Amino acid sequence: xxxxxxxxxxxxxxxxxxxxxxxxxxxxxxxxxxxxxxxxxxxxxxxxxxxxxxxxxxxxxxxxxxxxxxxxxxxxxxxxxxxxxxxxxxxxxxxxxxxxxxxxxxxxxxxxxxxxxxxxxxxxxxxxxxxxxxxxxxxxxxxxxxxxxxxxxxxxxxxxxxxxxxxxxxxxxxxxxxxxxxxxxxxxxxxxxxxxxxxxxxxxxxxxxxxxxxxxxxxxxxxxxxxxxxxxxxxxxxxxxxxxxxxxxxxxxxxxxxxxxxxxxxxxxxxxxxxxxxxxxxxxxxxxxxxxxxxxxxxxxxxxxxxxxxxxxxxxxxxxxxxxxxxxxxxxxxxxxxxxxxxxxxxxxxxxxxxxxxxxxxxxxxxxxxxxxxxxxxxxxxxxxxxxxxxxxxxxxxxxxxxxxxxxxxxxxxxxxxxxxxxxxxxxxxxxxxxxxxxxxxxxxxxxxxxxxxxxxxxxxxxxxxxxxxxxxxxxxxxxxxxxxxxxxxxxxxxxxxxxxxxxxxxxxxxxxxxxxxxxxxxxxxxxxxxxxxxxxxxxxxxxxxxxxxxxxxxxxxxxxxxxxxxxxxxxxxxxxxxxxxxxxxxxxxxxxxxxxxxxxxxxxxxxxxxxxxxxxx
Numbered sequence: 001x002x003x004x005x006x007x008x009x010x011x012x013x014x015x016x017x018x019x020x021x022x023x024x025x026x027x028x029x030x031x032x033x034x035x036x037x038x039x040x041x042x043x044x045x046x047x048x049x050x051x052x053x054x055x056x057x058x059x060x061x062x063x064x065x066x067x068x069x070x071x072x073x074x075x076x077x078x079x080x081x082x083x084x085x086x087x088x089x090x091x092x093x094x095x096x097x098x099x100x101x102x103x104x105x106x107x108x109x110x111x112x113x114x115x116x117x118x119x120x121x122x123x124x125x126x127x128x129x130x131x132x133x134x135x136x137x138x139x140x141x142x143x144x145x146x147x148x149x150x151x152x153x154x155x156x157x158x159x160x161x162x163x164x165x166x167x168x169x170x171x172x173x174x175x176x177x178x179x180x181x182x183x184x185x186x187x188x189x190x191x192x193x194x195x196x197x198x199x200x201x202x203x204x205x206x207x208x209x210x211x212x213x214x215x216x217x218x219x220x221x222x223x224x225x226x227x228x229x230x231x232x233x234x235x236x237x238x239x240x241x242x243x244x245x246x247x248x249x250x251x252x253x254x255x256x257x258x259x260x261x262x263x264x265x266x267x268x269x270x271x272x273x274x275x276x277x278x279x280x281x282x283x284x285x286x287x288x289x290x291x292x293x294x295x296x297x298x299x300x301x302x303x304x305x306x307x308x309x310x311x312x313x314x315x316x317x318x319x320x321x322x323x324x325x326x327x328x329x330x331x332x333x334x335x336x337x338x339x340x341x342x343x344x345x346x347x348x349x350x351x352x353x354x355x356x357x358x359x360x361x362x363x364x365x366x367x368x369x370x371x372x373x374x375x376x377x378x379x380x381x382x383x384x385x386x387x388x389x390x391x392x393x394x395x396x397x398x399x400x401x402x403x404x405x406x407x408x409x410x411x412x413x414x415x416x417x418x419x420x421x422x423x424x425x426x427x428x429x430x431x432x433x434x435x436x437x438x439x440x441x442x443x444x445x446x447x448x449x450x451x452x453x454x455x456x457x458x459x460x461x462x463x464x465x466x467x468x469x470x471x472x473x474x475x476x477x478x479x480x481x482x483x484x485x486x487x488x489x490x491x492x493x494x495x496x497x498x499x500x501x502x503x504x505x506x507x508x509x510x511x512x513x514x515x516x517x518x519x520x521x522x523x524x525x526x527x528x529x530x531x532x533x534x535x536x537x538x539x540x541x542x543x544x545x546x547x548x549x550x551x552x553x554x555x556x557x558x559x560x561x562x563x564x565x566x567x568x569x570x571x572x573x574x575x576x577x578x579x580x581x582x583x584x585x586x587x588x589x590x591x592x593x594x595x596x597x598x599x600x601x602x603x604x605x606x607x608x609x610x611x612x613x614x615x616x617x618x
Contacts, residue, residue: 239367
């Protein structure tokens with residue numbers, strides 16, 4: 001079910017090919033321009049607040065690029081009670097602003113009910129009308145109640161419940177606060193307890209006890225502090241785009257805000273969908289299984305020790321994408337429990353989005369530093385700071401000083417991408433050398449689903465589910481009983497995990513890879529759907545027939561691109577990808593722009609054939 005906006009509100013309209021996640025991304029794109037990846041991960045991270053593994057997001061980059069803007073805009077659809085916008089949070093502020101004082105049994109304590117002599121006298125006079133209440137009687141009752149109150153307060157504590165919350169740190173939290181929250185934010189402990197000294201309203205010192213429960217989703221909009229770096233390895237690091245296209249779109253949006261009367265736009269339909277998902281997660285404890293997770297683990301490139309955390313995060317976002325699109329996912333029922341099954345589409349969506357922020361996540365650096373490394377330092381290989389300044393004038397749209405490069409080199413040296421040593425000819429100067437080793441990245445697997453998960457793997461996973469279940473358990477997938485799995489599960493595999501005959505072979509996403517040259521910018525849109533290539537994939541090894549013969553596939557794709565082609569442009573940079581026509585993996589030489597605005601990459605041979613066919617047609 002999809003929705004279209006009318007001038008007087010919202011109306012429902014059937015959209016058979018639009019997924020729930022795309023409905024939200026389409027809505028956000030009206031006010032968040034050219035930052036689909038950041039929007040995607042922030043939205044799914046916010047959804048994860050009600051799951052067993054909430055996600056963390058680090059937004060890193062220069063001031064003014066939209067880190068706070070994209071975060072606040074995405075979270076507008078969520079309940080304000082669940083979203084905590086926090087500044088430089090001190091330990092006492094967290095307790096006083098967000099804590100609830102409770103007794104040993106967990107019952108809330110109202111400080112206004114603290115016994116006083118005046119209140120006790122009023123109560124006694126009300127209970128005994130016409131009877132004189134002496135001071136001794138009041139004092140005796142006061143002492144007794146005060147004793148009970150003090151005993152209750154002695155074991156009391158402030159409870160801060162972070163379950164189902166999104167903590168947005170607009171500024172870096174106080175170091176002491178962060179140190180105390182770290183076990184919870186890192187998911188090492190679900191409950192932490194500490195004491196701190198505070199002042200009463202009368203200025204007297206007192207010791208307060210705090211207990212913090214639950215794992216929240218956390219989003220950091222300010223990550224410059226060095227003591228935050230270690231925690232960043234437990235999250236995705238994303239830098240919002242700073243392209244001219246994004247800046248122009250943002251300026252137009254600002255202009256419209258000033259040009260037209262403001263009106264409050266409510267989105268009841270999307271909020272209703274979101275509330276329905278949150279309700280299912282909170283009340284039904286809905287869970288997700290990733291049938292291909294074990295098989296994918298066998299081919300995940302091992303680049304550093306942190307690959308274990310990164311892989312867990314990838315699977316976590318695959319689960320979240322499946323949850324948000326649960327109406328289009330197969331459901332496994334084991335007795336009274338239900339599990340949403342993640343499918344190939346979830347894998348491809350997350351890996352395609354992750355490609356944009358993979359290097360920033362793995363390095364902890366901002367996208368700006370990585371961009372300067374790729375465009376300025378890498379082509380030079382060996383250079384001085386003066387060389388960097390001169391090179392930046394040629395390839396960047398903005399000048400950078402040697403002081404700025406000094407900071408960048410220090411950051412890059414820490415992750416092993418460059419090395420710095422004294423110039424042998426002049427010890428006062430430094431020579432920098434690029435020593436980065438090219439690594440196979442997780443996102444490189446996005447076009448290889450069929451290589452590791454075929455029909456036999458699917459059946460092996462189902463058998464594994466059977467073995468883990470009790471003998472008397474009732475299992476089914478979409479009303480298909482376990483006794484029928486041997487004959488009926490191939491249809492489910494074809495629908496959700498294999499490339500069916502009816503599925504378009506070339507769907508171009510709107511996820512750009514940026515390649516900048518001096519004075520201009522190219523945006524290449526890459527393909528997100530897998531097509532069968534010449535190598536024998538897991539799908540073919542399972543005995544499933546491809547939708548078309550390989551030669552016919554190539555001709556069909558070539559024909560479709562020629563019919564929709566608007567422009568064919570030679571690429572100036574080096575792009576490693578898969579050709580949209582012949583499926584060759586390697587260097588791409590041309591960029592095909594279609595009339596609908598989508599773009600794809602072509603190898604040199606296919607581009608020459610396209611140009612020849614178009615010349616013959618003209």
